[in-house]
Amino acid sequence: MAKEFFDLLEAVKAQKNFKAVIFDMDGLVFDTERVFMEQLAVAMKERGYILTQEVYKKTLGTCGSKLKDIMYSEYGADYPVKECGDIAQSRVNMIAETTGLTVKPQIKELLIMLKEKRIPCTIASSTNSVYVAKYLEHAGLSGYFSEITGGEMVKYSKPEPDIFLMACEKLKMAPHEALVLEDSENGVKAAVAARIPVICVPDLKEPSNGVLKMAAAVVRRR
Numbered sequence: 001m002a003k004e005f006f007d008l009l010e011a012v013k014a015q016k017n018f019k020a021v022i023f024d025m026d027g028l029v030f031d032t033e034r035v036f037m038e039q040l041a042v043a044m045k046e047r048g049y050i051l052t053q054e055v056y057k058k059t060l061g062t063c064g065s066k067l068k069d070i071m072y073s074e075y076g077a078d079y080p081v082k083e084c085g086d087i088a089q090s091r092v093n094m095i096a097e098t099t100g101l102t103v104k105p106q107i108k109e110l111l112i113m114l115k116e117k118r119i120p121c122t123i124a125s126s127t128n129s130v131y132v133a134k135y136l137e138h139a140g141l142s143g144y145f146s147e148i149t150g151g152e153m154v155k156y157s158k159p160e161p162d163i164f165l166m167a168c169e170k171l172k173m174a175p176h177e178a179l180v181l182e183d184s185e186n187g188v189k190a191a192v193a194a195r196i197p198v199i200c201v202p203d204l205k206e207p208s209n210g211v212l213k214m215a216a217a218v219v220r221r222r
Contacts, residue, residue, distance in 0.1 A: 008106040008181075009113060011199050011217045018179035018197065021114055022167045023145075024061070025125035025132055027183040027203035030139070031102040032127075033060065034204065035095060040088035047084065049075055057205040061158040061186030063126040063151035093131065096138050103139055104203075105221050111144040124167040124180075126151040126158060147171065158186040161194035168196070185211045 012021070027033040041051040055074050059067055071081045095101065114121055121144055125132050129150025136142045147170040154162040168175050180191040183203035191198035192214045200207060200215035212218055 006220060008199075008201065008219050008221070009110055011219045012110060012114075012179070012181075015179050015197060015199070015216060017177070018119075019177045020120045020122065020171045020173055020179070022122050022124050022164060022171075022178050022180045022191075022196070024180075024182045024184070024187050025123050025127060025135070027060070027104075028181055028201060029104060029107050029123070029141070030135060031104060032092065032135070033183075035101065036088055036092050037204070039091040040084060043084045043087040043091075047080060049079065049084070053204075060205055061126055061182075061184035061190070063157045064155075066157045089131065093134065096135050100138060101135055103141070104201075108141070111141065115144060120146045120171060122147040122149065122167050122171060124149045124163045126163070128152050158184070159189035159193065161190050164191055164194040164196055168194070188212075188214055 023029055026036070037053070037056045040056070044051045058070050062070065068081050071079055111121060123132055123145050127150060129148045129152065132148050132150055133142070136145060147167065149163055149167045149170060151157055151163070154166055156162045164180060165175065168178055171178065175194050175196045178196050180196045180198040181201060182188050182191055182198055183201050184205065185207040188198050188200050188207060188211050197216045199217045199219060200212060201219045201221065
């Protein structure tokens with residue numbers, strides 16, 4: 001059974017023997033899941049489609065063919081998945097460059113603590129690495145991450161383990177030497193499949209009890 005924590009820093013400190021931390025980005029570092037959902041809903045409505053929160057939650061942590069399969073099954077093979085996604089992404093980028101994206105609670109404090117301990121941090125996100133780099137730069141967080149692994153770099157997206165395994169390769173570490181921080185079901189499943197201990201920090205969607213039990217710890221932000 002996963003233990004319950006209310007403090008992200010304490011949950012990380014409680015884990016043993018990790019030499020690096022792999023962060024998801026959307027919903028974990030930034031409050032981007034809600035922002036992207038809102039912009040995607042607008043782009044879809046402009047083209048005659050209605051996005052519900054239930055459908056969007058199914059896509060959390062995915063990209064590429066996995067994302068297409070979900071959206072085609074919901075809206076049919078004619079749904080312009082790339083067009084709507086690109087428009088939503090463009091609008092999120094504009095928000096990041098102007099008003100800025102909200103950094104999730106305790107993330108900056110955790111990054112400072114890990115840097116002081118000389119524990120390397122990396123990002124493994126389903127989002128394209130170009131956008132990840134821009135978001136981190138605009139938020140002043142670039143200096144805390146040694147590597148970025150984006151969704152375009154792997155053939156199979158979460159819940160497959162590919163992106164986390166690649167992140168470990170970049171860190172030159174074995175999977176068991178790392179620690180993953182994730183908010184989504186697909187992300188937790190991917191970390192477990194990669195045999196990396198994972199702390200689950202639920203965001204837009206509450207993972208199932210079965211998935212929560214896979215995690216080394218569960219942190220619910222106040």
